[in-house]
Amino acid sequence: MNVLVIDVGTSSMRGILYDAHAAELKKIQISYSPFYIDQICVEQNASDWTSALIRICSGLAQAAKEENRKIDVLSLTSQRSSVLPLSKDMEPLSPAIMWQDKRTMSLCHDLKKSDPVIIQKAGSRINPVYSGSKMAWIRRNQPELFEHAAKLAVIPDYLVWFMTGTLVTDHTYGSRSLLMNLGTREWDEELLRLFELPRSKLCDLISPGTVAGHISGPFSRLTGLLEGTPLISAGGDQQCSALGQGVIHHGDAQITTGTGAYIISGCDELPVVKGSEVIAGVSAIPGKYVLESSILACCSAFNWFHNAFYPDSDHGFDSINREILDSPPAAGGIIALPYFQGQGTPDWNSMATASLLGLTLSSSRGDIARAILEGICYEIKVNMECMARYLPAPSSIVLSGGLTKCPSLAPSLAGILGTPVTQYSNPESTALGAWMSAAVATGLYPGWEEAFRAARASDAVTQTLPENRDNYKKGYSLYQESYSRLYPYT
Numbered sequence: 043m044n045v046l047v048i049d050v051g052t053s054s055m056r057g058i059l060y061d062a063h064a065a066e067l068k069k070i071q072i073s074y075s076p077f078y079i080d081q082i083c084v085e086q087n088a089s090d091w092t093s094a095l096i097r098i099c100s101g102l103a104q105a106a107k108e109e110n111r112k113i114d115v116l117s118l119t120s121q122r123s124s125v126l127p128l129s130k131d132m133e134p135l136s137p138a139i140m141w142q143d144k145r146t147m148s149l150c151h152d153l154k155k156s157d158p159v160i161i162q163k164a165g166s167r168i169n170p171v172y173s174g175s176k177m178a179w180i181r182r183n184q185p186e187l188f189e190h191a192a193k194l195a196v197i198p199d200y201l202v203w204f205m206t207g208t209l210v211t212d213h214t215y216g217s218r219s220l221l222m223n224l225g226t227r228e229w230d231e232e233l234l235r236l237f238e239l240p241r242s243k244l245c246d247l248i249s250p251g252t253v254a255g256h257i258s259g260p261f262s263r264l265t266g267l268l269e270g271t272p273l274i275s276a277g278g279d280q281q282c283s284a285l286g287q288g289v290i291h292h293g294d295a296q297i298t299t300g301t302g303a304y305i306i307s308g309c310d311e312l313p314v315v316k317g318s319e320v321i322a323g324v325s326a327i328p329g330k331y332v333l334e335s336s337i338l339a340c341c342s343a344f345n346w347f348h349n350a351f352y353p354d355s356d357h358g359f360d361s362i363n364r365e366i367l368d369s370p371p372a373a374g375g376i377i378a379l380p381y382f383q384g385q386g387t388p389d390w391n392s393m394a395t396a397s398l399l400g401l402t403l404s405s406s407r408g409d410i411a412r413a414i415l416e417g418i419c420y421e422i423k424v425n426m427e428c429m430a431r432y433l434p435a436p437s438s439i440v441l442s443g444g445l446t447k448c449p450s451l452a453p454s455l456a457g458i459l460g461t462p463v464t465q466y467s468n469p470e471s472t473a474l475g476a477w478m479s480a481a482v483a484t485g486l487y488p489g490w491e492e493a494f495r496a497a498r499a500s501d502a503v504t505q506t507l508p509e510n511r512d513n514y515k516k517g518y519s520l521y522q523e524s525y526s527r528l529y530p531y532t
Contacts (some may be wrong), residue, residue: 050120057098085137103266117480120198122278125176126192166320174220206255211245212278217323239241250277276479277326286475299443303340307518319388319428324333336386365408371510372517467502
């Protein structure tokens with residue numbers, strides 16, 4: 043059986059064709075970028091995704107044909123909280139409001155008094171990232187657009203419809219909306235009233251790891267994929283990444299370092315979240331849950347640093363990595379608060395901005411780079427301490443994502459957390475999680491452990507042990523003090 047995985051990220055879309063043993067047969071990746079209109083608004087045209095999707099599916103269908111292979115099933119995983127208004131004919135009515143967009147801050151402030159019921163039912167406090175607040179913002183600020191929109195969809199909903207003609211969303215995306223009751227896994231009438239959103243504008247909910255639809259005739263003619271091929275909704279990208287990293291059992295933990303950084307731990311039962319410090323959500327494994335923490339800027343912080351400090355270098359990231367290695371642990375006393383997109387968990391401080399403290403005339407460019415790297419690691423530690431109030435401490439944490447290309451990340455993180463850090467040689471954790479979802483859904487493997495062993499069978503594993511604990515203990519104390527002084531009322 044061959045599985046075509048579609049992984050819809052923030053900065054690119056990847057299509058990977060896998061065989062029955064999770065061996066990668068062919069990959070096509072197409073880059074794009076949201077429009078950062080100003081410090082608040084971030085949008086993207088839907089045509090970026092449909093164009094990339096057609097090119098990827100056409101290319102992989104042709105590659106499969108040339109090798110006399112059949113694509114038996116597709117599996118879709120995607121970014122989760124960007125909102126796209128659709129007409130009754132399912133045409134986009136405006137650019138998508140992206141997950142990084144913060145135009146909903148005023149609305150979130152107005153609804154803050156409802157946090158107790160939102161946390162109890164939806165697993166998170168009101169915040170600008172989630173799709174429900176963006177939908178409510180459209181209703182309040184763009185009433186004509188809201189009126190004309192037959193559906194308010196997230197990106198995977200639209201792409202499922204584009205490929206199959208079926209409009210559904212799975213529970214993992216619902217759990218990033220603030221509109222779905224995590225216990226019942228249904229749209230919640232009380233939450234819909236709070237956000238003043240009609241149920242009719244939302245997609246029907248399905249379980250992750252199930253068939254969302256079948257490839258339609260029009261999409262088949264566009265791409266060469268066989269009409270009727272099933273499409274599995276594998277779940278949100280972070281849930282799939284966790285699955286691909288082996289977060290299967292209660293307390294398993296992993297960190298993905300992408301545009302933002304995400305910590306996900308597995309939960310067998312729905313956790314009772316007591317405040318805003320962690321996020322409860324639905325796992326890619328049907329019937330299970332996850333606890334999640336979000337650091338909103340990770341690789342995006344290093345992209346900014348590269349563009350600002352290495353504008354004329356074609357090998358800027360290599361230079362950054364070398365200079366970080368030349369800088370001592372704890373960055374010579376520099377502290378960086380990595381809030382380029384505001385702070386996510388635990389405080390959801392949208393007013394926070396990135397800061398550098400402790401600069402002297404002896405500070406180097408490499409010291410600043412290391413401080414940003416360590417600032418991200420310190421913020422991860424803040425969130426891991428919050429998670430420890432709900433789950434047992436993991437014996438090791440699995441690390442993946444784009445920032446792992448920086449060789450100093452794993453040693454810094456292990457030293458700051460005081461926990462061994464494990465990495466697999468195959469970085470495609472999200473795509474492998476989506477492959478696992480299809481493998482279990484189709485019966486190729488009887489369970490998640492068997493699918494995971496198959497997905498990671500040929501991977502080399504490295505483990506980094508904690509070091510420089512004393513330096514990082516002092517640095518973490520300074521990090522916490524810096525934040526509390528800058529934002530004493532969060």
